[in-house]
Amino acid sequence: MDVPTGLLVALMFVTLLTMGFGNILAAFAPKIQAKEPLFIHPLHGLWWAILCLVILGTFWRCAAIFLVENWSFVEFLYMILGAAFLFFASTSLPGNDRPGLSKPFLASLAAFHLWGLGLAVLFGSPGWLPLLVTVGLLGLLVSLWRNPDAPYFPQLSYAVAGLTILSLIV
Secondary structure, three states: OOHHHHHHHHHHHHHHHHHHHHHHHHHHHHHHHOOOOOOOOHHHHHHHHHHHHHHHHHHHHHHHHHHOOOOOHHHHHHHHHHHHHHHHHHHOOOOOOOOOOOHHHHHHHHHHHHHHHHHHHHHOOOOHHHHHHHHHHHHHHHHHHHOOOOOOHHHHHHHHHHHHHHHHHO
């Protein structure tokens, strides 16, 4: 195993994930410090929680980076791309002004789940159930991305939250 290369990949991967998690905390901190009562639209709170779970779940599973024996530069770039998508999602967190979400936020999350499918191709399939959950998440996110102001937005948000929790279990 090429431990130094795996360690460098892991350090960059974890750094991007940590910066993304820091963006979430930085966006939430002013809401706690405000003199007004804390109000977060329930759906925005749900999406913030989904993003936190995805980032923390990805962080928890990043130990798999050390299972790769020889890293190519393309594999390294591909690996970093996933953490970059989560970082981009954290920089485009939804505001509290409307129940919809920004297209860049949804596109970043969808791209992350598409990246996850690519991992299965590059590094071996994790099994049919995790792939099915990922495809379901990807489909829901693309549907929301195409129409972020859809009347069925809350229902799809709850479905994404449920599938996100399921993806952490399987």
